[in-house]
Amino acid sequence: MTTDDFGNAGFSRRRALATGAAGLALAASSFRINILKAQEGPIRIGFPCPLTGPYGAEAQNQVMAAQLAVQEFNDAGGLNGRKAELLPRDDKLNPGEAATRTLELIENDKVNFIVGSLSASVQLAINNITKERKVIFNSISQSDAINEASDFSRYTFHEAMNPHMTAGAVGRYAFSKLGKKVVYLLADYAYGYEMARGFQRAGKDLGAETLAEIKHPLGTTDFSTLLPRIQAMRPDILCIINFGRDQQISVKQATDFGLKRNTKIIVPVMLYTARVAGGAQAFDGVVGGTSYYWGLEDKVASAKKFNDAFRKMHRGAIPTDYGAMGYGGVRTLLEAAKMAGTTDTEKVVDAMEALKYDYYKGPQYYRKCDHQSVQSVFILQSKSKDMKTPEDVFDIVHTEEPSESVLRSCAELGHKA
Template identity: 30%
Template sequence: MTVFDKPLSRRMVLKAGSALAGGALLPAGLVLPALAADHPALGTYPAGSSGDSVFVGVSVPRTGTYAAAGEDLIKGYELALEHLNAGHELMHKISPNIKKGVLGKTVKHGVADSEAKPNTAVQALSKFISENKAVMMTGSVSSAEAVADNKLAEREKVIYLPGITGSNDTTGKDCVRYSFRECFYAETAAKAIAPVLIKNLGKNKKIAFLTPDYTYGHTVRQSMEEHLKAGGWTVATNQISPLGTTDFSSYLLNVANSGADVVININFGRDAVLSIKQAKDFGIIGKMKLAVPYISPFLAKEVGPEIMEGVFAATDYWWTLEDKYPLAKMFNAAFRAKYNYNPEWGANLAYMQIAMWADAVERAKSFYPPDVIKAYEAGFKVQSTVGEVWFRGADHQLVRPVVIIRAKKASDMKGADDYYDVVDVVAGEGLMQAPDAFGCKLGDYV
């Protein structure tokens, strides 16, 4: 029986500590194991990490309006886990303490279809906890599912790493101690792109918003409206549509009659594709400029460069950043070798979430959730595919840049995936609100 098979009593630990304090010496070269065994059972600890492998549960939409983004995330997760278990050079550059696996344990995983529905996502992750003793959960494309998963993580005391989630609320009023977000979000997207829009499209413009009716859509709209005020921009109309809308004609008719100069489309996934194509059919695109503050992976490919030409957007990552960041070049090369095309931002996000989790666990030297959380909260700076990044301890939001892109003319594309020019890479720290500005109050560790 190892020290990890049965928790040590607190009395035993205190006695051991007293002996050391009293001058007892360890034999030369002997290293005591971490006293993680003294921790009480919590969440899936220690059962989930007692063997030679650990399990992580992935829940992303594989059907419905956000399915393409979900599949993109899966590719990033699977490449990361492959690299982690092999001790790949790229993974080692982000998480320098790893060898193969995490703390010497192979990382296994399972994937479930969340359908971008909060209840379905929670059911899937709950099953991973109960049946597989998952030590970590990850995934989401809808912020509604991310917020629901946050609450599950807090209740079950299992760490959750959101996938794509743009709402301010995820690390704002719905933040929890057990969740850490990698991606940019409404406030940082708006603060990064608003000056670009004002500079390039002019002052005193009238906006028509196309807004999906849930936490992501509403917080992006609020942040965009707030930051565009600096240029005298005002709202002509805000058209709110249910998630999964297929016919946007009634909303677009109101946009066409609004007198707006610029359409700011906040829809994501298939909703973004359909609403933009239908806006073109309505004659709106051409008469009004289009901007996308939170762009979907594959949007330009699915809509086409003829419609997207000149459109400004904000994103987490674009593959041509390999010219600026060495780790982006390594990531792109590995992704292309496995999947035969250039990675989108969801895949990069997923890879980074796995790598930074491995780094936090290795620095904690334990899978005990509060120890891992405190390793995250220490603000340790990590080398990433977009430069140096770190998590804020106060709200568990990654401090990372926002990438501003502009869609190219079809004639300017140098290859099949060359849809955008990178206009700017805006440093993250100056884009972020005070940690408590959106109501974040982290819960207890135990």
């Protein structure tokens, strides 16, 4: 009987090395099998968004549109036969909840990609998780910060417009046509601050004057104490910077108070859902920007194709502005995976950076330095008559074409050349 170096009888050093080598080979083989299985399994897309709460209507439409992108990908054969699946999760419009759901999607559900969010602060919380774990996140909510070097990563993409480009487009239109003296009524969080900054920056070159900035908490239901103060300043323009139900309520109450008699109301993002809920009279004449309106189908072929597919899948419903971004955010990732021929993260990032696409609104591409989607901004005016259908609620009065010139420069965002 032999004795090994540790005094164990009957187990030689040579046997130990042979056994260890066999174990390593088995482990390596198991690892390769797991990788192959992951490459052969479904392409899983995590989709955190606020399915409950004040932005619920917009979030539900995001999910509906994202489901369409997944269905079209699967119907076309997927990625070499691999199908995709969408995993929506309710982030409850809360950064902490969003971070938890995102972590679960990555670690428990083993998602390949993350798309979603509907709040500036929530998307930053999601992005913090995804960039640490090197998972691609395509944000479909407006934010300026997510493009800045301090928050950005190679794995961060931004399908949504950002406040600088949105407010800038609306401001350039409004301050050149509707007046110069402006009061800002804004929601007291990142969305409000960033949009106000975008308006004021655009207004600086056009001679716009800020009379006041009045902030209100998220979820405000009574603006009556603020409206007399606004009226007393006699602004040419009241710029209401809020979202979802807040927009619906504030615009209606401003209209009921009679502010429209001497003041034009503008908003940075003109929401289809808020307009429908608020009513034709309340929103009549209000001007705002959007990344998408279904009425584009009269002029843009990709919008017509997208609308028709959405109607077919969802019993005649139409996609909203934020819904369209849900579609674009998912479809770009799936198309990039097809281009790359794999779901390998690094290769998909490279494919996303090279993508030139027109899936639902006209030409788009991701700027290299910050992965911001360069795209058109549409200026809408709400109407209360001459509507061909109940969904025909806006006129597109101006289009600002895609251009990097309307974005903050890469250097300003902190990105090195």
